[in-house]
Amino acid sequence: xxxxxxxxxxxxxxxxxxxxxxxxxxxxxxxxxxxxxxxxxxxxxxxxxxxxxxxxxxxxxxxxxxxxxxxxxxxxxxxxxxxxxxxxxxxxxxxxxxxxxxxxxxxxxxxxxxxxxxxxxxxxxxxxxxxxxxxxxxxxxxxxxxxxxxxxxxxxxxxxxxxxxxxxxxxxxxxxxxxxxxxxxxxxxxxxxxxxxxxxxxxxxxxxxxxxxxxxxxxxxxxxxxxxxxxxxxxxxxxxxxxxxxxxxxxxxxxxxxxxxxxxxxxxxxxxxxxxxxxxxxxxxxxxxxxxxxxxxxxxxxxxxxxxxxxxxxxxxxxxxxxxxxxxxxxxxxxxxxxxxxxxxxxxxxxxxxxxxxxxxxxxxxxxxxxxxxxxxxxxxxxxxxxxxxxxxxxxxxxxxxxxxxxxxxxxxxxxxxxxxxxxxxxxxxxxxxxxxxxxxxxxxxxxxxxxxxxxxxxxxxxxxxxxxxxxxxxxxxxxxxxxxxxxxxxxxxxxxxxxxxxxxxxxxxxxxxxxxxxxxxxxxxxxxxxxxxxxxxxxxxxxxxxxxxxxxxxxxxxxxxxxxxxxxxxxxxxxxxxxxxxxxxxxxxxxxxxxxxxxxxxxxxxxxxxxxxxxxxxxxxxxxxxxxxxxxxxxxxxxxxxxxxxxxxxxxxxxxxxxxxxxxxxxxxxxxxxxxxxxxxxxxxxxxxxxxxxxxxxxxxxxxxxxxxxxxxxxxxxxxxxxxxxxxxxxxxxxxxxxxxxxxxxxxxxxxxxxxxxxxxxxxxxxxxxxxxxxxxxxxxxxxxxxxxxxxxxxxxxxxxxxxxxxxxxxxxxxxxxxxxxxxxxxxxxxxxxxxxxxxxxxxxxxxxxxxxxxxxxxxxxxxxxxxxxxxxxxxxxxxxxxxxxxxxxxxxxxxxxxxxxxxxxxxxxxxxxxxxxxxxxxxxxxxxxxxx
Numbered sequence: 001x002x003x004x005x006x007x008x009x010x011x012x013x014x015x016x017x018x019x020x021x022x023x024x025x026x027x028x029x030x031x032x033x034x035x036x037x038x039x040x041x042x043x044x045x046x047x048x049x050x051x052x053x054x055x056x057x058x059x060x061x062x063x064x065x066x067x068x069x070x071x072x073x074x075x076x077x078x079x080x081x082x083x084x085x086x087x088x089x090x091x092x093x094x095x096x097x098x099x100x101x102x103x104x105x106x107x108x109x110x111x112x113x114x115x116x117x118x119x120x121x122x123x124x125x126x127x128x129x130x131x132x133x134x135x136x137x138x139x140x141x142x143x144x145x146x147x148x149x150x151x152x153x154x155x156x157x158x159x160x161x162x163x164x165x166x167x168x169x170x171x172x173x174x175x176x177x178x179x180x181x182x183x184x185x186x187x188x189x190x191x192x193x194x195x196x197x198x199x200x201x202x203x204x205x206x207x208x209x210x211x212x213x214x215x216x217x218x219x220x221x222x223x224x225x226x227x228x229x230x231x232x233x234x235x236x237x238x239x240x241x242x243x244x245x246x247x248x249x250x251x252x253x254x255x256x257x258x259x260x261x262x263x264x265x266x267x268x269x270x271x272x273x274x275x276x277x278x279x280x281x282x283x284x285x286x287x288x289x290x291x292x293x294x295x296x297x298x299x300x301x302x303x304x305x306x307x308x309x310x311x312x313x314x315x316x317x318x319x320x321x322x323x324x325x326x327x328x329x330x331x332x333x334x335x336x337x338x339x340x341x342x343x344x345x346x347x348x349x350x351x352x353x354x355x356x357x358x359x360x361x362x363x364x365x366x367x368x369x370x371x372x373x374x375x376x377x378x379x380x381x382x383x384x385x386x387x388x389x390x391x392x393x394x395x396x397x398x399x400x401x402x403x404x405x406x407x408x409x410x411x412x413x414x415x416x417x418x419x420x421x422x423x424x425x426x427x428x429x430x431x432x433x434x435x436x437x438x439x440x441x442x443x444x445x446x447x448x449x450x451x452x453x454x455x456x457x458x459x460x461x462x463x464x465x466x467x468x469x470x471x472x473x474x475x476x477x478x479x480x481x482x483x484x485x486x487x488x489x490x491x492x493x494x495x496x497x498x499x500x501x502x503x504x505x506x507x508x509x510x511x512x513x514x515x516x517x518x519x520x521x522x523x524x525x526x527x528x529x530x531x532x533x534x535x536x537x538x539x540x541x542x543x544x545x546x547x548x549x550x551x552x553x554x555x556x557x558x559x560x561x562x563x564x565x566x567x568x569x570x571x572x573x574x575x576x577x578x579x580x581x582x583x584x585x586x587x588x589x590x591x592x593x594x595x596x597x598x599x600x601x602x603x604x605x606x607x608x609x610x611x612x613x614x615x616x617x618x619x620x621x622x623x624x625x626x627x628x629x630x631x632x633x634x635x636x637x638x639x640x641x642x643x644x645x646x647x648x649x650x651x652x653x654x655x656x657x658x659x660x661x662x663x664x665x666x667x668x669x670x671x672x673x674x675x676x677x678x679x680x681x682x683x684x685x686x687x688x689x690x691x692x693x694x695x696x697x698x699x700x701x702x703x704x705x706x707x708x709x710x711x712x713x714x715x716x717x718x719x720x721x722x723x724x725x726x727x728x729x730x731x732x733x734x735x736x737x738x739x740x741x742x743x744x745x746x747x748x749x750x751x752x753x754x755x756x757x758x759x760x761x762x763x764x765x766x767x768x769x770x771x772x773x774x775x776x777x778x779x780x781x782x783x784x785x786x787x788x789x790x791x792x793x794x795x796x797x798x799x800x801x802x803x804x805x806x807x808x809x810x811x812x813x814x815x816x817x818x819x820x821x822x823x824x825x826x827x828x829x830x831x832x833x834x835x836x837x838x839x840x841x842x843x844x845x846x847x848x849x850x851x852x853x854x855x856x857x858x859x860x861x862x863x864x865x866x867x868x869x870x871x872x873x874x875x876x877x878x879x880x881x882x883x884x885x886x887x888x889x890x891x892x893x894x895x896x897x898x899x900x901x902x903x904x905x906x907x908x909x910x911x912x913x914x915x916x917x918x919x920x921x922x923x924x925x926x927x928x929x930x931x932x933x934x
Contacts, residue, residue, distance in 0.1 A: 008429065014044075019145045020042055021150070022038070023039075025151075039096075047087060052080050052081070062097060063097040063138065106863050109135060112127065116201070120202035121158050121200075127318060129320070140193075144192075144477045146190035146477070149166060149191060150169065150184070151165065161223060162182045167184065168182065168184060170183035189365070204228060210241055221309060224333070228339075239350065239351060253463045258299050312354070317827070320332075321335060322353045344756070345758075346795070351715065363382050370477045372431065374478070375438065397656045401657070401659060405662055410673055411838065417439075421913075426445060432907050433866075452585075457491035466486075469486040498537075511529070514529075515527075515578055517574050525566065537588070543579060546578065579608050599615050600638065604642065625668065635685075646660065647731075648701065663686060664683075665683050666679065684804075691738050705728035705731070733766060768800065783815065808842055824864075826864060829863075861899070877916075886916075890920060890922070897933070
């Protein structure tokens with residue numbers, strides 16, 4: 001077995017018993033919770049003498065097996081029960097217990113304290129993913145332990161809400177002079193323990209009925225911070241309602257049938273909602289309702305919610321942005337509602353997370369992965385659907401390009417993470433903590449695998465296969481093989497080999513393409529040679545032969561299975577350029593080097609956003625190399641012309657947004673990829689050149705896009721305004737490179753008068769990185785203004801930590817000493833320390849930056865091991881950095897290894913040290929062996 005892991009798939013053997021039902025009572029006080037548990041179990045086909053229950057950090061007051069003499073011992077986070085007599089097969093038995101658990105302020109698992117309004121009793125919520133339930137009570141804490149629940153909560157009468165899963169069985173009532181009680185029953189759908197939720201807190205609330213076009217309905221409820229704008233709460237429910245409707249209309253096996261009717265129902269539903277908000281006559285509303293019912297009968301729709309209440313609850317402090325909890329979804333409070341302090345990226349996250357967590361009711365809750373190794377399956381399919389919803393509102397080009405950028409970013413992208421020392425496969429051989437399995441690989445690479453499977457099967461067959469999976473394993477558990485077999489059954493193709501390659505290996509293929517055209521025979525030949533693994537990867541490859549005006553001569557699709565593939569396309573005109581890996585059809589790198597003239601032509605005309613973006617990035621890389629090689633070099637006139645042409649292309653900006661013009665700090669050469677400061681300086685000189693040569697045009701475009709309407713509108717209109725703001729703020733960022741008093745005045749105007757948080761925060765980050773005389777006053781003023789609003793505070797930390805300011809460490813130390821930073825809050829940890837760690841030109845390549853990063857890690861690993869372990873990936877590519885950085889960075893890792901407490905943190909540190917053998921050797925040669933490494 002591979003070393004360095006605590007848990008392997010072999011550890012997850014079937015339980016000797018089924019969990020049938022749990023009757024729970026939580027008596028909650030400010031500093032401890034007394035839990036009475038009555039669990040009904042049933043033996044399977046064999047008798048049992050012992051039963052092991054998970055129980056972590058619990059004070060066990062009693063534990064009894066009713067009607068059966070037994071004794072128990074506590075050992076290693078568990079309770080081992082030994083029965084006096086064997087319990088026969090297929091026999092039910094009951095175990096009761098009385099235990100006490102204590103809420104935590106820093107461990108965001110089990111029961112912990114969340115943000116509490118002034119004067120209210122302390123808010124306490126649970127987080128059970130993946131093994132948090134065992135911190136509440138003795139249980140079988142496995143994904144296969146799906147059962148029904150009856151949950152009673154007894155707590156302070158001043159709490160506005162006492163929440164758990166299911167429907168109210170006993171209404172809230174006075175239990176004692178100062179305490180209330182309520183009981184919930186979750187009896188319809190057996191639920192895995194990691195989906196359990198309990199919360200007591202003080203919230204404002206908003207509810208409404210969601211009525212399907214068919215006429216069935218259920219209640220939507222939003223729990224949000226008291227004092228928040230109720231109008232924003234209404235908008236939050238509008239967005240949730242939109243996502244639920246979209247899932248119903250545009251997912252499922254028939255979603256590609258009668259699309260016009262589906263869009264018409266969507267239009268009528270939105271019209272009814274608008275009229276209802278205006279207080280329209282009931283007759284008008286009834287007519288729209290009847291129209292929808294008639295249309296609904298003509299189609300077969302997708303998933304419809306089965307509960308009576310679907311509730312979103314704001315959680316201010318969490319390791320995760322959201323968590324599905326069967327009827328009670330928790331979402332990071334800063335992303336719960338479209339707050340005035342929310343940036344555009346925050347709004348897009350809000351849009352995504354709401355539909356993501358809702359779809360988990362089907363994919364994850366009704367059908368649950370078999371073990372933690374299937375977390376990727378629960379998440380990847382759900383992300384795939386989430387991406388479709390995002391594209392529904394923002395357009396396919398914009399949405400897909402956003403993912404492509406997250407893949408290709410040379411420093412923080414998924415490809416970079418998937419090649420470093422911290423890289424793990426989608427489905428690793430083992431793990432130390434289930435949170436090890438929740439990474440960018442889970443949320444980006446795994447969905448790309450799902451997307452490739454969809455591409456191979458075709459969209460409609462994939463939809464049928466996914467429906468088969470959800471029907472076949474409804475209310476039960478499924479493995480990776482179960483999912484693959486459903487795909488194979490519908491697609492009629494063997495996918496097991498492909499799945500094994502993609503799920504069990506880190507990394508990805510690089511595909512080298514050579515082309516040849518025979519004018520006499522009008523024959524085009526392409527050879528694809530893949531590298532990146534001893535066993536060839538299997539993946540779809542999509543390409544096209546193109547005319548110079550962007551017209552497709554011939555479109556082709558090929559399933560790559562071997563090391564070398566030869567494609568011949570007969571009787572075609574000679575292409576002006578090749579559009580390859582269209583839409584980024586496979587997860588990997590395309591190694592294809594056309595001449596510069598072809599790249600410029602493709603960057604201007606290719607209708608495929610993925611291939612066009614890659615062509616543009618190759619030209620950017622060429623410019624970066626030239627600038628790095630010659631300090632006196634300026635950007636080429638050809639590139640400047642292309643850049644302005646693209647920026648001025650209204651169609652491109654409306655479709656893909658200004659994100660298309662991203663300039664990566666990348667020279668296209670692995671030998672230069674981790675020279676962070678040098679690459680930053682080259683990018684800065686490239687942007688300086690654009691600003692210097694094209695300032696009048698940039699100013700003109702900036703002014704043209706200033707007229708963007710900033711008022712709340714429909715989601716579709718919000719998508720348009722977000723794209724417009726991208727263009728405007730890109731122009732301002734480029735102009736900021738001029739660093740003149742006149743430009744400083746423009747930025748101050750945007751900072752002072754900006755109508756959105758995006759405009760204000762963009763301007764702020766430019767000002768503190770400039771030579772403006774009042775930059776420190778602005779920084780100090782921002783601290784005071786941001787600290788009173790948690791949404792703005794998070795964005796302020798992100799903007800500062802990611803800044804290019806020369807005195808960045810001084811700014812960050814000032815924030816630390818301000819008394820406003822709350823290191824026990826996950827949002828503050830991620831925004832300040834996480835964002836700074838990714839600012840590698842400072843965090844890894846400067847002495848003061850390394851000191852700040854080291855100090856941060858030592859503090860965080862004692863407060864939140866999940867955040868601290870995640871930050872270790874910053875050190876993944878030490879070997880590829882200049883040798884002068886090897887010893888100081890290895891010294892940090894060695895010190896962290898000595899002090900690390902959690903297995904996940906220690907093992908990740910070891911893996912990174914071993915994964916950088918050159919730097920490790922230098923350290924050993926200088927200081928001797930690293931204790932405890934082997």
